[in-house]
Each structure stands twice: as structure tokens, then as C-alpha cells.
Amino acid sequence: MSSGRRNSMIVRTPEGIEFSILxxxxxxxxxxxxxxVACISLTSITVGSLLRxxxxxxxxxxxxxxxLANFIISVGYGICCEWFWRGQTLGxxxxxxxxxxxxxxxxxFSQVVVRNLLRIVDTxxxxxxxxxxxxxISSKSQRLGDIAASTIxxxxxxxxxxxxxxxxxxxxxxxxxxxxxAARLRQKVGRDELSIALRALLRREELEPAARVKLFxxxxxxxxxxxxxxHEAVDGVADxxxxxxxxxxxxxxxxxx
Amino acid sequence: xxxxxxxxxxxxxxxxxxLEGILDRMEQDVAFTMDLAAVQRFHYxxxxxxxxxxxxxxxxxxxxxxxxxxxxxxxxxxxxxETRERPHCFAPWAWFSGTFPRTFRRHIRKFHLSLATxxxxxxxxxxxxxxDPADKEVLLPFQHLTGSPTERVSREEQEVNKHLEKEKLxxxxxxxxxxxxxxxxxxxxxxxxxxxxxxxLFFNGVILGAVIFDYVAAGQTLFxxxxxxxxxxxxxxxxxxxGQGGLILATALIGRDxxxxxxxxxxxxxxxxxxxxxxxxxxxxxxxxIEGLFSQYHEPVxxxxxxxxxxxxxxxxxxxxxxxxxxxxxxxxxxSANIRGGGDV
Numbered sequence: 001m002s003s004g005r006r007n008s009m010i011v012r013t014p015e016g017i018e019f020s021i022l023x024x025x026x027x028x029x030x031x032x033x034x035x036x037v038a039c040i041s042l043t044s045i046t047v048g049s050l051l052r053x054x055x056x057x058x059x060x061x062x063x064x065x066x067x068l069a070n071f072i073i074s075v076g077y078g079i080c081c082e083w084f085w086r087g088q089t090l091g092x093x094x095x096x097x098x099x100x101x102x103x104x105x106x107x108x109f110s111q112v113v114v115r116n117l118l119r120i121v122d123t124x125x126x127x128x129x130x131x132x133x134x135x136x137i138s139s140k141s142q143r144l145g146d147i148a149a150s151t152i153x154x155x156x157x158x159x160x161x162x163x164x165x166x167x168x169x170x171x172x173x174x175x176x177x178x179x180x181x182a183a184r185l186r187q188k189v190g191r192d193e194l195s196i197a198l199r200a201l202l203r204r205e206e207l208e209p210a211a212r213v214k215l216f217x218x219x220x221x222x223x224x225x226x227x228x229x230x231h232e233a234v235d236g237v238a239d240x241x242x243x244x245x246x247x248x249x250x251x252x253x254x255x256x257x
Numbered sequence: 258x259x260x261x262x263x264x265x266x267x268x269x270x271x272x273x274x275x276l277e278g279i280l281d282r283m284e285q286d287v288a289f290t291m292d293l294a295a296v297q298r299f300h301y302x303x304x305x306x307x308x309x310x311x312x313x314x315x316x317x318x319x320x321x322x323x324x325x326x327x328x329x330x331x332x333x334x335x336x337x338x339e340t341r342e343r344p345h346c347f348a349p350w351a352w353f354s355g356t357f358p359r360t361f362r363r364h365i366r367k368f369h370l371s372l373a374t375x376x377x378x379x380x381x382x383x384x385x386x387x388x389d390p391a392d393k394e395v396l397l398p399f400q401h402l403t404g405s406p407t408e409r410v411s412r413e414e415q416e417v418n419k420h421l422e423k424e425k426l427x428x429x430x431x432x433x434x435x436x437x438x439x440x441x442x443x444x445x446x447x448x449x450x451x452x453x454x455x456x457x458l459f460f461n462g463v464i465l466g467a468v469i470f471d472y473v474a475a476g477q478t479l480f481x482x483x484x485x486x487x488x489x490x491x492x493x494x495x496x497x498x499x500g501q502g503g504l505i506l507a508t509a510l511i512g513r514d515x516x517x518x519x520x521x522x523x524x525x526x527x528x529x530x531x532x533x534x535x536x537x538x539x540x541x542x543x544x545x546x547i548e549g550l551f552s553q554y555h556e557p558v559x560x561x562x563x564x565x566x567x568x569x570x571x572x573x574x575x576x577x578x579x580x581x582x583x584x585x586x587x588x589x590x591x592x593s594a595n596i597r598g599g600g601d602v
Contacts, residue, residue: 064430150520
């Protein structure tokens with residue numbers, strides 16, 4: 001495992017596969033904590049109202065139960081939620097965050113307890129100042145409790161597969177008429193350039209018309225500069241169509257046709 | 258168009274969907290388990306998805322696809338590669354009667370340091386009051402302790418605790434929660450490389466020493482023993498155990514001569530910290546009940562010899578429990594073998 005960008009961490013599996021984990025920053029964690037505080041308060045008020053019924057039997061008993069319940073809820077909320085929801089409290093769940101082991105492994109119960117008990121140091125001197133400062137300094141955005149428990153808080157944004165059918169069409173690709181130039185194009189177009197072109201095509205509907213024309217114009221100009229195709233292959237071909245044809249040529253591993 | 262990528266996704270998507278379905282169930286259902294065939298299938302799907310991720314690594318593709326596969330592999334990775342021991346079933350009695358006292362004994366040196374710090378604090382508190390009695394209000398930040406011990410004893414023996422008559426349980430639960438918070442703070446302060454823990458233990462000792470000196474000097478030793486012993490013989494050791502936890506944490510952080518990286522050193526002590534704090538919690542519940550329902554009754558309601566006898570009996574049982582219980586058991590994990598100064602018994 002190695003440190004990646006500040007907002008992500010690269011994990012290398014024993015199979016030799018590398019993947020990145022998105023780390024949650026202090027601001028989003030603070031928001032999640034705010035939601036959790038609201039939940040704890042609401043739960044305490046609700047449970048307190050129910051336990052007040054015991055005051056009918058004995059005022060002393062009712063008050064004692066309320067004191068105990070408030071304490072158990074405030075200490076147990078984080079521990080129970082993170083253990084039973086695999087690293088999530090309600091606030092984390094709403095903001096799509098999750099606590100995981102620093103090495104990307106499953107959380108152990110002792111880790112959950114330790115990071116929650118050590119929260120008391122993170123809250124010092126007030127409003128999570130110690131934890132917040134540590135989180136800002138730490139390369140993995142860890143508060144003190146996280147460092148001691150070897151945990152990190154990650155972001156799990158909703159990710160869906162790209163809708164490649166948006167690219168699908170059966171129109172004639174004039175670049176394929178020149179196989180040797182198409183082969184050279186495949187050699188010259190890099191992964192990043194192709195990725196940008198592919199992304200632009202997938203998101204074409206989201207772009208403003210003027211921005212769309214400008215973007216595809218710049219992409220087409222760049223690709224035209226890499227390999228010069230004969231006039232008959234490129235004349236009258238709009239910039240967006242040209243970019244689409246380039247992507248088509250490059251993405252087909254066995255060439256055109 | 259984009260035939261290969263489309264075909265690639267078309268071929269692999271059923272496997273990705275299947276893996277995503279299993280992961281969703283794992284994350285939503287705590288009790289979710291798999292038989293051998295299901296585990297093998299899960300492993301196959303993980304490997305296949307990892308292979309897909311490796312394939313697009315050398316093949317320009319939409320970043321969304323890469324992120325989608327990364328998220329699937331990341332979620333599966335923790336499940337597949339988790340090889341640490343997991344408790345099959347929590348057995349409360351076995352834990353309390355075996356694991357807890359064994360853990361305490363395994364780190365006995367930290368307990369000794371915790372005890373020594375408190376004793377030094379006691380001596381300091383007593384000496385400070387002896388040298389300058391005017392410091393009493395500074396040393397004892399509790400209103401009911403700042404007055405004359407003789408007057409308090411006289412008042413409490415006359416009132417026979419009428420002031421607590423209708424709030425015994427509330428008082429008791431407040432004590433439990435307050436003491437537990439102090440214990441958690443004492444353990445958590447180990448993060449300051451033990452300085453915070455030692456300061457809390459010392460300060461606790463200063464208050465205790467000042468109170469003892471104040472009452473003994475006023476000739477109220479019997480009242481003091483009858484008042485403090487029933488709950489103090491459990492409450493004070495509980496705080497010392499929390500301090501022991503803080504010192505274990507500090508030792509792992511400092512890691513002098515252990516030869517292990519920080520994360521590894523910390524991993525070795527999590528279980529022991531949780532065990533100690535669990536035991537401390539139980540001890541403080543007991544101490545809170547005794548303090549609220551028993552300690553506050555004085556003569557003539559409860560004769561002092563009875564209260565002192567009860568306290569001595571508790572202390573004897575506690576010492577026997579912590580020094581003998583679970584001695585014939587499995588012995589627990591040998592944590593401190595890897596961290597110098599662990600003090601195995």
C-alpha cells in the first residue's frame with residue numbers, strides 16, 4: 001500500500017491489482033458528525049420521554065434511567081452503528097462515507113470501540129479542534145482516534161457504468177478507408193487523450209451548445225495534427241463526427257471493419 | 258461502435274452485477290453468511306472483476322468504468338483478504354472471568370505505574386494540606402468536602418441522609434456515568450504519550466490524599482473508612498485500570514525498542530484496551546450502585562464496622578479475582594511479548 005493523492009489512497013492487492021480508495025475530508029466528516037449529533041439528541045429526547053413514564057412509579061427511578069440512557073446513547077451510538085452497519089453511522093450513510101481498516105480490510109470490533117472511545121481526545125479543547133487539526137495534517141485525513149485504531153473514513157460515491165450505447169451508431173467511418181493511417185493513429189493516440197475524447201462523447205448532451213462546439217473543435221484539431229488523413233477522408237466531416245471516428249478507430253483492438 | 262469496449266462490458270457485466278449483489282447483501286445484512294460453494298463463487302467473481310480492472314488499465318476507457326470496477330474490487334478486497342481472527346461468539350462470563358483478569362495481569366507493570374502515580378499524588382495532596390491548610394479549597398474542588406470534616410460527620414449522622422432519600426438512584430446513575438467518563442478520558446489520554454493519563458492519575462491521587470489527610474487530621478478516620486471503603490475499593494482500582502489502559506496505549510505509541518511499525522504496535526493492543534475498558538465499566542457500575550445505595554448511609558443507620566468490613570471483603574475478593582481468575586485458561590493473546598515492558602505474568 002502506498003500514499004496516493006491527498007484525497008485518495010492506492011491499494012495494491014496480492015494479485016497485483018491496484019485500485020484507489022477515495023478518502024473523506026474533514027468538512028464532509030464534520031457534516032456527518034453534525035447529523036449524528038442531531039440523531040443522538042433526537043434519540044435521547046425520544047427515549048427520555050418514554051423513560052419519563054417510569055416516574056409514575058418513582059421519580060428517582062425515572063431520572064436515573066434517563067441519566068443512564070443519555071450516557072449509553074451518546075457512547076454507544078457510534079459503536080453500535082459502526083459495528084452493525086459495517087463502518088457507517090446515520091450521518092456517514094447519508095453522506096456516503098464509511099469507516100474501514102487502514103489497509104482496506106474489514107473493521108474489527110475492537111477498532112470500532114477504540115476509535116469511538118478516543119473521540120473524547122479529538123473533541124478537545126472544543127468542537128473537535130484536536131481531531132480536525134490532525135485530520136488536516138494527516139495524509140489520510142485521520143483524526144487521533146483513527147490513527148490509534150488504524151482506520152480511515154472513505155467516500156463511496158454512487159458509481160454506475162458508463163452508458164456506451166450513447167456512442168453506438170452505424171454510420172460510415174471514412175478514416176477506416178485508410179488502414180495504414182488508422183494504424184498510425186492508434187499508435188499515436190495516448191490513453192489520456194482517448195479518455196478525454198470518450199468522456200466528451202459520453203457527456204455531449206450535458207454540454208452547452210457553444211461549449212460543445214468549442215470542445216470538439218479543439219479535440220478534432222488535436223487529433224488531426226497527430227495523423228494527416230487525405231482530404232477525401234476528412235473533408236465535410238464535422239468536428240464531433242471526426243472525434244467519434246477517431247475513438248472508433250482507436251477503441252477497436254483489431255482495427256476497422 | 259466502440260465494439261470491443263461494448264462487448265467487454267456486455268460479457269463481463271453479469272459477473273459484476275452478481276458480485277455487486279453479494280456485496281450489497283453483505284453490507285446490509287450483519288448475519289449474512291455463505292456456504293463453501295458461495296464463498297468459492299464470491300472469490301471467483303472477485304478475481305474476475307480484478308482481472309477486468311487489470312484489462313482496462315492497459316486499455317483507454319471511460320474513467321467511470323474504471324471507478325466502478327475499482328469500487329467493486331475495493332469492497333470485495335476487505336472481505337476476501339481479511340484473515341484476522343474473528344470471535345465466533347461472545348461469551349460474557351468467559352470474557353469477564355477469564356479474559357479480563359488475564360489481560361490485567363499481562364500488563365501488570367502498567368498497573369503498578371498507575372498505582373504508584375496515584376500514591377505519589379496522594380502523598381502530594383496530603384503534604385500540601387499539611388503545609389498549607391488554606392489550599393484546601395484549591396485541592397478539593399467539591400463543595401461538600403471544603404467544610405470542616407467534623408461538622409460534616411455530625412450533620413450527616415444527624416440527618417441520616419435525608420437529602421438523598423428521594424434521589425438515591427439518580428445519584429447512583431450520575432456517579433456511574435461521571436466515573437465512566439473520567440475513566441474513558443484517563444485511557445484516551447494515553448494518546449498524549451501517557452502524559453495526560455499520568456496527570457489525571459496524579460490529580461486524582463492529590464484529591465484522594467487531601468481528603469484522607471483532612472479527615473484523619475480531624476479525627477474522623479472511622480467515618481472516612483466507612484464512607485470511602487465500600488465503593489472506593491472498587492472505584493479507585495477501576496480508575497487505575499483505566500490508567501493502565503492509557504499507559505498500554507502510550508507504550509504502543511512510543512514503541513521503544515519494539516522493532517514494529519506504529520500501526521502494528523497499535524493493532525496488538527486494541528483487544529486489550531477494549532477488554533480493560535469493558536471490565537472498568539462493570540466495576541464502575543458496581544461502585545456507583547454501592548456509593549449511591551450503601552456508602553451514603555452512616556451511623557446510626559449503618560454501623561461503621563459493617564461498612565468497613567464490607568469494603569475489606571470487596572477488596573479481598575477484587576484482589577483475588579484480578580490475581581487468580583482465569584489462571585488455568587488459554588492465557589489469551591501474548592500481546593506484550595512484542596512490546597517491550599509488557600510485563601507478562
